[in-house]
Amino acid sequence: MSILTDLFRIPKFVAGLAIFLTIVALGLVGPLIYRVSPTDIVGPRYTPPSPSHPLGIDALGRDVLAQLLYGIRGSLLVGAVAAGIALGLSLFLGTIAAVFGGLVDKVIMVISEVFIIIPSLLLMMVLAAYLSPGARNIWLVGFVIGITSWGGWARGFRSRTMSILQSEFIKMAILSGASRVSIILRDIVPIISPYILASFAMLFTSAITAEVGLTIVGxxxxxxxxxxxxLYIAQLYANITQGIWWTVVPPTLVMILIYLSLYLVAISLDEYFSPKLGTA
Amino acid sequence: MSTILEVKNLAKIYEIGYIRKRQIVAVDKVSFSVKKGEIISLVGESGSGKTTTARMILRLIKPTSGVIKFMGRDIWRDLRGGSDLRWYWRNVNGVFQDPFSSFNPTHRIRDFMYRAFNLFNEKLDRDTKERLVREALQMVGLIPDEVLNRRPFELSGGMRQRVMIARIFLIRPMLVIADEPTSMIDATLRLGILRLFSKLREEIGTTIMFITHDMGLAYYISDRIMVMYRGKIIEEGTPDEIVNNPKHEYTRNLLDSIPKLYTSWFK
Amino acid sequence: MGYVVETIDLRAYYMLRRGSVKAVDGVNLKIGEREIVGVVGESGCGKSTLSRVLALDFIPPLKLVGGKIIIDGEDVTSIPISEARKRIAGTKISLIPQSAMNAIIPVTRVKDYIADVVKEKTGLPREKIVDMARKRFEEIGLPPIALDMYPFELSGGMRQRVLIALATLLNPSLLIADEPTSALDVSTQKMVLTTLYNVFKMGLTKSIMFITHDIATVRQIATRIVVMYAGKIVEDGPTEDLIHNPFHPYSKALMFSILTPEPEVRKRVEQTGGIAGEPPSLINPPPGCRFHPRCPYAMDVCRREEPPMIEVEKGRFVACWLYAKK
Structure with missing residues (x-):
């Protein structure tokens, strides 16, 4: 696997991946080590950080570190659900549209336009109005973000696929009796796999950010x-204006780190796999 | 000899521009037929329409009008569904010009060869397939163990072109359309590749149609040459007729412009 | 008679991570005045690299490893490269690289492009350069209106001829043309060759080095042919002699692989076959004669020792043990 060893020579890639994996580890393993329930009331509200509560206590009397560790877990899950849905839809519909063309292509493109236009905020507001507050869990929010963010990527996959379809080796595959499905799975997907990875990283980051955005506005x-x-709770109780920094800074910092690390991974993948100028 | 391919009034017109439509006639009512077992060359310069003609015969580009009949079946009207198409490509297949872009860079040579089994009606077990692939590679002078697990960029252009011809030996079609199969290959390797096509005809009785810009190449290998210019076939004849006694002015000019090894224009 | 260019044991390698590609490896070449030298060989034999080296175009990973380049009697390898390049560019050696016209910006008019290039080399005022170009275009039979056109408006053959005009604008000692015709249709090839020949006849350049893989093309105008194989010169001789009676087994193989519609050629092709094998890797070239793995006449000595370049007949040089033994 020379591609992997090559990738690991890129400092940006290694740094991004290391930060991201650390955060993932915090979310997965953290709650097992720091065994404080994030929902229990553990002390007087707004207790500043202390040895027994390293990140202090929030507006409702809960431990902020426990909240943060579970929060990382929850946010990563939202990101994974949303990115999984969006990537699946965009990859499937984008390649199908390109390979089948004609009416199939037109219909898929119209649908993708509709979903590009609908913002997740609008859809979430409508759902929020009809669903009981308790129903708005990770899966629902992840689904809403996923379903509203695939449109643009589908167009991206479609255009990449169309350019690959021009290659001689696709014509060779057709002359070998390869079906359209086989062309998508065996010719196109392996070639665009770096782009798929990069798009997953980008969808993931934007989904995590989108969740924060949706939740903060309620x-x-x-x-x-x-x-x-x-952040929503912190904002609801106006922690920032009161100088209660420990409920705001840690989650923001984690957010920024997730964003930065995946951004580094995505751009180094893109730089590495994009056609390079070089000597033939 | 019986006719296996018949082309009648074949035309391809491209429309370009959105507001002011302009028509580009790539192939202009071309008619010819190919007899079983012959080697025929379609010679023309870039833009003559020769590659478009080849692609239409390979059923990769849909003609604007006209008929292509293979073994009496109209390939654009009579073939329906996957099994008809597989039958067609089992019997009519191609070799392309560019040994670099004709291979998916992520596939191994084994994948490339095995894919052709899609065209086979008979169910073959893994061992038989492997044996057939190895035999085909040996036919073109490659050592199977050296190439099967390689990826295309690990092979030279000449070797890749051999693999492409090995694929033809595996499929054993009745008609091969070879589109400039030697133009991107070094001179000293070119004759070897051309010999493989002769071998294909000798051993399998394949009919071969060369698409080329190189009159020299056509002169050696063909039984019959057709000269294409601006979408039309302007002259047809045996190599000696074309080279020694060209009728059309374009053919005469073309032959004059070919640099010769034993004479010089300037001395 | 002085030499326009003389190289002594010239070595230029591409320094790559996986090893150095010895593209030009011990080349001794002298080009005199009033010569058209055709350098022929297959892809990867080092002929294009040789042209870049002579134009002192060292862009990493290409590096001059050893040897001398003497241009008009001056050893340019003993002075700093940038200084040397300033001295020779355009006036002494002028290079038309492969597919050069595709590299220029499509939004620049031909005359602006010429003015930019020549001004950088000479510092002459633009008007003067455009005047010179107009005169030169007329001399070699190009329509002066082409000066006001954009590169994409010109046909492929016209572009090459414009490049020839540009490259000879300062009357260089040596014009190097790398595959100037290979991307063109045969009917335009002849036109470009004619222009090249006229440039030489009219004395707009003292000598020409014509690099190509196609012997049939270069033999039309070359006075002398140099055959390269795997980074080395294997044979060097006057065109007619070398074409009709090649000495080196590789030159023979190359000659026999030419397919032109000529009776002599057809007869020969029916009798002979191509040669087996492929050119070697230039990272680890075979020891001894680099052609020995493909050579039908290979002897023991060929596998051990590198053959010296010897003069077999007057003006005919060959590096092959078959001739060195005599």
């Missing part, structure tokens, strides 16, 4: 703990 998460929900 139409997002209510049930499961995410970084967005921590």
């Amino acid at each position: 139409v997002g998460m209510t049930k499961d703990i995410t970084l967005g929900l921590i």
